[in-house]
């Protein structure tokens with residue numbers, strides 16, 4: 001009888017261990033694709049990165065959890081130098097493709113000015129996951145790669161909140177924003193307010209939402225065939241940006257960061273941009 005019990009226990013322990021090592025090896029063998037303007041440059045398994053870049057550990061302010069965490073990281077610029085050559089600095093944007101459809105693009109200037117790192121494991125005793133307080137406390141896995149910034153060194157980076165911290169990164173692409181997302185540009189002759197709204201939209205919204213089919217695949221299309229400015233009452237459109245959970249209980253859309261400077265004006269400019277885009281609807285994938 002007793003033997004039976006031990007046997008069961010041992011089998012259960014082995015089961016859990018193979019389950020865990022399965023997860024760990026899935027992380028190691030994850031493949032990252034590197035592209036330059038749509039052309040594949042290189043694909044690397046996560047465990048191959050160790051051969052071309054130097055790992056270290058980094059303590060950051062974890063904006064998704066609003067506390068400090070420590071990760072094992074590779075320096076982003078060193079990785080880009082190795083994969084793309086030093087010429088990557090002449091590109092305009094780096095687009096990050098994530099498993100969950102999130103697709104932020106970050107200006108090269110920011111990656112040159114500040115120290116970004118790719119986290120690939122935890123270095124505190126927490127699992128390589130986080131609880132996203134900005135998205136209804138959703139629990140998310142961070143691997144294969146998670147972009148973090150040395151934000152304890154730079155207050156302005158902490159002001160950016162979690163906007164430029166994509167997790168589950170599986171693709172990295174050098175791009176020019178206008179070439180890659182031609183259907184997002186405001187109509188010709190648009191006002192200064194609309195142009196500003198476009199800048200904010202790129203910074204705060206496009207990683208999740210699409211306009212005319214272009215942008216991130218994590219949230220609903222906002223312009224085609226009917227624009228949100230046409231079916232939402234203006235008061236509610238503003239509230240979606242200001243306080244989404246005040247409209248939909250359990251929504252995973254984060255509010256426009258409370259730290260955003262000139263927040264009221266930013267919201268007005270965002271709405272001006274969305275209105276302007278309703279005059280240039282394009283069938284997703286149709287030629288510009």
Ligand code: HEC
Nearest residue numbers: 204205208218219220228240241248251252253254256270
């Ligand atoms: C992290 C991803 C994410 C970001 C960033 C984000 N949203 Fe959303 N948004 C969502 C999701 C998901 C929904 C769907 C909400 C739901 O079903 O609860 C949504 C819904 C909306 C809606 C309602 C659409 C409808 O038809 O009901 C509007 C309007 C909207 N977002 C605008 C914006 C604007 C403007 C920004 C930038 C300031 C933005 N969102 C940033 C994820 C995001």
